[in-house]
Amino acid sequence: MTRRTVRIAMNGVTGRMGYRQHLVGSLLALREQGGLDLGDGTVLWPEPVLVGRREDALRAIAERHGLDPALVFTDLDAVLTDPAVDIYFDAQTTAVREESVRKAIAAGKHVYTEKPSATGSAGALELARLATAAGVRHGVVQDKLFLPGLLKLKRLLDGGFFGRVLSVRGEFGYWVFEGDWQSAQRPSWNYRAEDGGGIVADMFPHWDYVLHELFGRILTVQALATTHVPQRWDERGKPYDATADDAAYGIFELEGGVVAQINSSWTVRVDRDELVEFQVDGTEGSAVAGLRNCRAQHRSATPKPVWNPDAPATEVFRDQWQQVPDNTGDRGFAGGFRAQWELFLRHVFLDEPWSWDLLAGARGVQLAELALRSSAEGRRLDVPELSL
Template sequence: MTRRVVRIAMNGVTGRMGYRQHLVRSILAIREQGGLDLGDGDVLWPEPILVGRREHALKALAERHGLDPAAVSCDLDAVLADESVEIYFDAQVTSAREAAIRKAIAAGKHIYTEKPTATGLEGALELARLARDAGVKHGVVQDKLFLPGLLKLKRLIDGGFFGRILSVRGEFGYWVFEGDWQSAQRPSWNYRAEDGGGIVVDMFPHWEYVLHELFGPVRTVQAVTATHIPQRWDEQGKPYDATADDAAYGIFQLDGGIVAQINSSWAVRVNRDELVEFQVDGTEGSAVAGLRTCRVQHRSTTPKPVWNPDLPVTESFRDQWQEVPDNLGEGGEFDNGFKAQWELFLRHVVSDEPYTWDLLAGARGVQLAELGLASAAEGRRLDVPELGL
């Protein structure tokens, strides 16, 4: 067996997403399984270097997980100057991401990053151009494509279950506590526009790749945004003005005439099975997919409800749907979506295996968020131009 060590500078791992999903459930999980099997007896072994602003927090993480205590740094420039570091990963706040990725590209590092990749479309496109010209490999996290529920949904689409797809309806969100009498589940910067916060900036990049990959490119967007909760309390218990949108209601027209409507809100109480659900309706059948589950109703088993407000409903509409079984993953199980995408990107770095979710794909997400905010501000539907470098 040959072990191929890949050193990865991981910037932003003290944050919730960077720590839980990327460090613990992806890179450390790959190490715990003995590395990534590349075939022919070769194994890729990821070696993380923890980068951030708080040295004591980085050292605490290294100690907690048995990592080399010397493999932590608050000096990004020094880490990027290290020729043994091959990959730069970014999970910082959005406002700090673009400049750091620029430095990493200039240093010749392969790029893997959270989204949005930049605070504006021009910056996102410039990153894609710089990476192309530098000849480095690059990828953007598009984790929801790897969720069990959406993997099941894609299998239905690929198998022609829906016939002609007519529409997609998405519901995402939950109540994020204001922070006064219950601590908030999200960082306070998410609710300050001046710090790069807002649900459109956060979620529209997700909706872009979900719609693009499963149903087709987005051609128009019309959005209404709101800041439903105007005051919140930060991590120190101090009140602050919420200047960013905490809810967005979007309508998207896709190639082929499909209409998608997605509501996103951090000010909604959940009355659905999962925190995100997509209902897809087609001429031959319908499906409702969440994070893990997917239920279907075929044309042949569709009931014939009749509107009658004078009589109580005597049947459970939910019981008329069939559950898609968990037998689509390897061995009947689905791996963590973040880890699955990390493994694909690592294979891409060390081999010629293709990888399509690159910085240009990330720029499409930034574009949709930018146009969504413009649509809400202008009160009109906007076209979504096709991007190119």
Template sequence: MTRTTVRIAMNGVTGRMGHHQHLVRSLLALRAQGGLDLGDGTVIWPEPVLVGRSEHKVRALAERHGLEHWSDNLDAVLADDTIAVYFDAQITAARTDAVKKAIAAGKHVYVEKPTATDLAGALELARLADAAGVKHGVVQDKLFLPGLRKLRRLVDGGFFGRILSVRGEFGYWVFEGDWQQAQRPSWNYRTEDGGGIAADMFPHWEYVLHELFGPVRSVQARVTTHIPHRWDESGTPYEATADDAAYGIFELDGGIIAQINSSWAVRVHRDELVEFQVDGTEGSAVAGLRRCRAQHRAGTPKPVWNPDIPDNTAAGSFREQWQEVPDNADFDNAFKVQWELFLRHVVRDEPWRWDLLAGARGVQLAELGLRSSKEGRRLPVPELTR
């Protein structure tokens, strides 16, 4: 057995997402299983080097997980020739400059989304990475969730016939921070720090729609700040300058219409925190994080509007008339699955399509969504090229 060590500078892993999903549930999970077995006697062994601005926090995190290598000096880490990959999970406003430094240092880069605060910055990163000849990738984790992987199976199998529409609901109530602590960091609600739900979630919706149903060709959106006053991590009140809800209509290739509501000011009355309903001429499906249920044309009930009697009492509730789509596979953590693919891309040059240009498409959609809301009109989404 040959072990190939890949040293990875991980910046921003003292934050919730970077710590739990990328460090613990991805790279440390890979180490716990003995590395990434390529199936030919070669094992990729990821070696995290933790990076952060706070010496105390990054050192404590390294000690907590028994990791030997950490630093609060990004420049020194990037100057280390043994570091092959730079990963960034910082706040968006800090990401662009750090990724530029990593590209200039010749590191392969793998970053959280959004890749930049604006389209110009996102495209610049993609072009710099191409010019430097480094491999580059963007986290697009929702593609690897069990629910969406089962939905993809239905799409690829032709289950829907001609797809007509997609309806998405995402969100939950994020506490204001006064009487209960907020579940999200306060920077998410400040535009000046790169916050806002459109900037955060429209990049997700772009790659979900693009990969499963087709490119987005136009967007019409309305964003708003439902909760204007919040309290930060220290209990200090502040004004929320960023949007906490975004309502979007997207037109895709083939005339497919997608409607997706995103909100941090909504109470959940659905089975999962995000759900997509896809309707087609031959069938429909509802997919969430883990589950996917489908209803074929032949099994579709025939409701008749009559508000004077309970709906569908003879055949049971409408929900009961949908069929569960089986797993038919073991689904690993979505972030870990994409990390495995990126490491294989770095070591073996295996195919990879979720690059910084794909990340720029997400930034573009968010930027156009915000502009659409401001101008009150539908906007075309130009195709990006290298």
């Protein structure tokens, strides 16, 4: 067995997502299992190169996890000129991502980035064109597709369980504290439009790839985006005006006649099993999928409730659904971020199929852009199909 080191420049690992999901939960997890076995006698050994503005924080991370202190940098340009660096990964704030990804493409590095890939669809599409022209491999994080609940849902779809799919209803969100009397669970820039914040910019790219991959291309969008909480407190305890949307209510028409409705909110208290759930209804059956679990109800086992507002309900409706089993044996489910990292590395080094590229990322940015425009104009908008 041959071990091959792959150096990955990781920009933004001092942030929550870059550190927890990508560095620790993905690349360091791969190292703990001995690397990624490519199945051809080669094992890939990820070697993170930590990049960012705060050198002390980066060195603390390197020391905490036993990483090479010589691979800590605050100069991105110097990292990108190093021929030993194979891949550039970006988990910075959205407002500064596009410029860094452009530099990485120009330096001939393979690129993998968090979403949204840019602040606007024109910039996101240009990144896809530049990467394709440069001949580098490129990808955008679309982690929800690789989580157990949606993998089970996809298994039902692939098996024809639903018959003809009629509708999809999604509920996402939780209460994010304002930051005055309890600290907020999200960074303050999320609530400033001038810094690239907003729940539409953050979550609608997710909804694009979930709907597109599982049910079909989005043809139209109608959305209402709003700021329910106009003032919040930042990490230093100072009040600031929340200029970005913190809730959005969207309706999407998909190819094949499927109608999707998704509510996204950082101002909602949770009364469901998971922080996001999707209910899919079809002619032959229905299912409710979260990130971990999925329960289903077939047509043959569907009860016949009777509407009577004057009498108490005698049925426990949730007891009438059946859990969809894991059916994964001993291997189980890898984390969604790690699973996609493994696929991207195999795509880079084995040329295996890959569809979650910068063009797919641009599609998500476009949907967010159109949703905000739909909200501002108060009308339904067509979603053009993007191409290079």
